[in-house]
Amino acid sequence: MTSVFIRTVSESVSALSAAKTLLVVGSKEALAASASHISALTAHLPLAAISNGHSESASHIDADGNVFNVMALSTKKSRHFGSIRGDLLHDIVSKNAGKDKDANVVVVLDSEEQVLTAALSVARAFPLYTNKQKPAAERVINVHFKLQSAPTQPVNVAKLQTLADAVRDAGKLIDMPPNELNPTTYVEIVRAVWDSRLKAAGVTLEVIQGTELRDRGYGAIWNVGKASDNLPALVILSHTPAAAKKNVVFVGKGITFDTGGLAIKSKEGMPTMKVDMGGSAGVFQGFVSTILTAPPTNYNLHAILCIAENSIDERAFRPDDIITSYSGKTIEVNNTDAEGRLVLCDGVAHACKHLSADVIVEMATLTGAQAFATGLRHAGVLSNREDFETTVVKSGRTSGDLAYPLIWSPELIGIETLMKSEVADMKNSASNRSNAPSTGAGMFVWSHLSPEEKWVEGGEGRWAHIDMAYPVTVGARATGYGVGILSTLAGELEKEFA
């Protein structure tokens, strides 16, 4: 197993631990400005080639086989990035921190506002999950963030460490194969984390599982998950401080594997569908890291994980079935592969009915069309309020979990136009795939919020729907998307509800 420790965040990097690999990465400007300081760490570092501006990377291997890498980090970025190219930092660290033995990673930053994104980007370069015959070597990665000057705000290294761990823990859940992570084992994992880390912080856990979902009227999640031997579950984690004035609910899609149901996916389309619980992993670890680092005092914070396996056997729900969601609305199923919005609609209905939600943020690997709308790195965000949409997008830029708005236009792109049913309140999938399908999927979930007037355009309720179908992974590995944006957003809401 690889352990990642954030050792220092300061204007000086003191002596490094003994390690096989030393990687120093930063913008050319930052490396040049820190050249004398960095060079003092070791004589072997081929820093000059880069700080002189002649090269993007340089390596040296000494007689003992120790590796010294210096890499330039591009500063090319548009306004839809944050303070640093976290994507490139992640890539550089993944490839240049060595594959075995311990490593020191020194990230030379241009400004202190880059610390959060940099820490989470480095963390996600070291995924936890593996199932190879040969066990993964034990190794330690020591991470140092070198600032150009003393930080103006004290940097809480322990908090950064917790957030970095949460990114890796979320990534591990997502990387787990569906024969290890199913609704039953997922609930066990959540319960164990609650028991060991959250209970002492005053968090309560409620699990509504299996036939209890059916019997209590959670017809949407029940129908999606009833064909699996491991029946679905709605998991509710709640932190309720005494002075709370508002209720904030994070809701995550947790499809542990998506076959597509009877509308079965193809042999090309089905592999990788283990990541279809990535929204719930981000919500879970976003909640955990918030509670452990900066538990809100001004509002109740709840996390709802909508966990199910979209499987098939003779019990599976069918196209043409009409199912009743927890909101009371009826849904004519026309696509069993549009199951994420179904589990989410019961989650948000629970948030409205039982938790008096004022703010709902749901996160999901919801639509393939998300990549057409906002690309591979930016999640799509749909919201009923422009101010809240801006807060969510900014939280993404601050943390490196990037996001960009999807069009909000209920009058043109609402379920009445997209998903009209003759026999039920709605269908679950749009017939026209050319009319902003990622927005349509979000609008489906939105239509299950109550009371309706609270969640209209500019209404009192703040709703954001984050479709992160593509940012959930880079290559074959999970990114732990969600921890950064949700923990940052939680901090913004704490200020707002003060």
Ligand SMILES: [Zn+2]
């Ligand atoms: Zn699906």
